[in-house]
Amino acid sequence: MIEELFQIERDAYKDSIIHRIDARVKIAIAFAAIIALVAVPYSTMIYTVGVIFFFFFCILWTCTRLSFGTFLRRVLAIVPLWGVIIFFQIFLKNKYYTEYDVLFSLPFGISIYAQSIEFAFILLVKFIICISFIILLSSTTKMHDMLEGAARMGLPAEFALALGMMIRYLFVFGYMFRKINETLQTRCFDAFDHRLPYPYRLRQLGYTLGTMFIRSYEQGERVYTSMLCRGYGRDSYLFVERKPLKGGEWAFLFISMVFIIAVPLAVWLSSFRLL
Amino acid sequence: MHIPDAFIPIWQGAIYWIIALVFIALALRWARNDMNEEKLPLVAVLAAGIFALQSFNLPVSMGTSGHLVGGALAAIILGSPFAAVFILTLVLIVQAVLFGDGGITVLGANIINMGVIGGFVGFYTFKGLISATKSMPVSVFFAAWLACLIPALACAVEMFLAGTFPLTEGLVAMGIYHAIIGVIEGFVTIAVIYLVTSVRPDLVDTGVKATAGA
Numbered sequence: 001m002i003e004e005l006f007q008i009e010r011d012a013y014k015d016s017i018i019h020r021i022d023a024r025v026k027i028a029i030a031f032a033a034i035i036a037l038v039a040v041p042y043s044t045m046i047y048t049v050g051v052i053f054f055f056f057f058c059i060l061w062t063c064t065r066l067s068f069g070t071f072l073r074r075v076l077a078i079v080p081l082w083g084v085i086i087f088f089q090i091f092l093k094n095k096y097y098t099e100y101d102v103l104f105s106l107p108f109g110i111s112i113y114a115q116s117i118e119f120a121f122i123l124l125v126k127f128i129i130c131i132s133f134i135i136l137l138s139s140t141t142k143m144h145d146m147l148e149g150a151a152r153m154g155l156p157a158e159f160a161l162a163l164g165m166m167i168r169y170l171f172v173f174g175y176m177f178r179k180i181n182e183t184l185q186t187r188c189f190d191a192f193d194h195r196l197p198y199p200y201r202l203r204q205l206g207y208t209l210g211t212m213f214i215r216s217y218e219q220g221e222r223v224y225t226s227m228l229c230r231g232y233g234r235d236s237y238l239f240v241e242r243k244p245l246k247g248g249e250w251a252f253l254f255i256s257m258v259f260i261i262a263v264p265l266a267v268w269l270s271s272f273r274l275l
Numbered sequence: 276m277h278i279p280d281a282f283i284p285i286w287q288g289a290i291y292w293i294i295a296l297v298f299i300a301l302a303l304r305w306a307r308n309d310m311n312e313e314k315l316p317l318v319a320v321l322a323a324g325i326f327a328l329q330s331f332n333l334p335v336s337m338g339t340s341g342h343l344v345g346g347a348l349a350a351i352i353l354g355s356p357f358a359a360v361f362i363l364t365l366v367l368i369v370q371a372v373l374f375g376d377g378g379i380t381v382l383g384a385n386i387i388n389m390g391v392i393g394g395f396v397g398f399y400t401f402k403g404l405i406s407a408t409k410s411m412p413v414s415v416f417f418a419a420w421l422a423c424l425i426p427a428l429a430c431a432v433e434m435f436l437a438g439t440f441p442l443t444e445g446l447v448a449m450g451i452y453h454a455i456i457g458v459i460e461g462f463v464t465i466a467v468i469y470l471v472t473s474v475r476p477d478l479v480d481t482g483v484k485a486t487a488g489a
Binding site for chain 1: 279280281282284285288303306307310312315316317318319320321322323324326327328343361364365368369371372373374375376378379380438439440441444459462463464465466467469470471474475478
C-alpha cells in the first residue's frame with residue numbers, strides 16, 4: 001500500500017477541472033455516492049443504480065484526464081482479498097433469500113446456488129462502484145487539500161493537527177520503507193525464503209520495523225524541533241483560512257447531490273410500478 | 276480485517292459509527308489532556324508507523340501472508356488504550372479515504388475492531404500480565420496476539436450479523452488465520468518494543484523500561 005502513496009500523490013498533483021474543484025465538494029460527492037450505494041437494499045435494483053452511478057463516475061474520471069489504466073491498476077490493488085470473499089458467496093446461503101435453487105452440485109456436499117450467484121454480483125457491483133468513488137477522490141485531491149477540506153467541514157482540531165503531521169511522516173516512512181527494502185534486497189534477504197530459519201526471518205523483520213520506526217521518529221523529532229523554533233506551541237492548531245465555495249462549485253455540488261439522491265429513489269419507485 | 280463498503284448494511288454501519296463515535300470522543304479527551312507537545316510528534320509518527328507496518332507483508336504459511344494490526348503496539352508505547360483508538364482512527368481514515376482499504380460507511384466497525392477492541396485488549400492484557408509475570412516479552416507477546424485475534428473474531432461476528440458470511444465458517448477462517456498472524460504480530464511487536472526500549476527508552480512510558488531486559 002505504501003508503494004501506492006507516491007503514485008497517488010503524483011496523480012493528485014496533475015491538473016484538470018476535477019482537480020481544481022474544492023476538496024469539500026469532492027469529499028461530499030464521494031461520500032454521498034457511497035452512502036447512497038450502500039443504502040440500496042441487497043436486490044437486483046442495484047444493477048440499474050450501479051450502471052447509472054458508474055456512468056456518472058466515468059464522466060467525472062474522463063474529466064480528470066487520468067487514464068483508465070490508472071483506475072484499473074488501483075482497483076486491482078484493492079479487489080483481490082475481498083474479491084475472494086465475494087467469490088465464496090456463490091457457495092453460501094444467507095438471510096436475504098428464503099429459497100435457494102441448486103445450479104451445480106459439487107463433491108463434499110458443496111453446492112452453487114442461483115440466488116447466491118446473484119447475491120455475489122450484487123456485492124461486487126456495490127463494492128466496485130464504492131471504491132471507484134474513493135479512487136476518484138484520492139486521485140484528484142492532494143492530501144493536504146483533503147485535510148484542509150475536512151478541517152473546514154468540522155474535523156476536530158486535534159485530529160486535523162495529528163493527521164497533518166501523520167501525512168508528513170507517511171512520506172518519511174515511505175522513503176524509509178523503500179530504502180530498507182532495497183537494503184534487504186542487496187543483502188539477498190527474502191522474508192519468504194523457506195531455506196532461512198523462521199525465527200531468524202521474524203527477528204530480522206522485527207528489527208527492520210523497529211529501525212524504521214526509530215529512524216522516522218528521529219527524523220520527526222528534527223522536524224518538530226524546527227517547528228518549535230518557528231513558534232509552534234502547545235495550543236497551536238492547524239490554521240485553516242475561511243474559503244467560501246464558488247458559484248460553479250455550489251452548482252456542481254447541488255446537481256450531483258440531486259442526481260445521487262434521485263437515481264436510487266427513482267429506480268426504487270419504478271420497481272413498484274413494474275410490479 | 277478492513278471491512279469494505281457494501282459488506283455491512285447501512286443501518287448496521289450507522290450503529291457501529293455511533294458506538295465508535297463514543298470512543299472517538301473519549302480518545303479526543305485523552306488527546307486534549309495527555310497529548311502534550313512532546314507526545315504529538317510521537318502520536319503522528321506512531322500513526323504513520325502503524326500505517327507502514329500494515330504495509331509489510333509477513334509470511335504466514337502455504338504462500339499466504341498477512342500484516343500487523345498495531346493496536347497493542349500503540350497502546351503499550353503510549354500507555355493508554357485511548358491512544359490506540361486515536362491512532363488507529365487516524366490510520367483507518369487515511370487507509371479508507373486514500374487507498375480504499377476499508378469502507379467509509381463501515382469505518383465505525385473497523386475502528387471498533389482494530390482501535391477499540393485491539394487497543395483495550397492489547398493494553399489490559401499487557402498491564403495484567405506484566406504485573407503478574409514481570410516479563411516484558413511474555414506480556415507483549417500475549418497482548419499483541421490477543422489484540423490481533425479478538426478483533427478478527429469480532430469482524431467475523433459483524434459479517435455474520437450483516438448476513439454476508441456465515442458465523443461458524445467466518446469464526447473458523449478468521450480465527451485460524453489471525454491466530455497464526457497473531458503469533459507473528461506477537462514476535463514482531465516484542466522485537467519492535469525491545470528495540471525501541473533499548474535505543475530510545477524515553478519513548479515508552481508504561482513500565483516496560485524497567486523490565487526491558489527481562
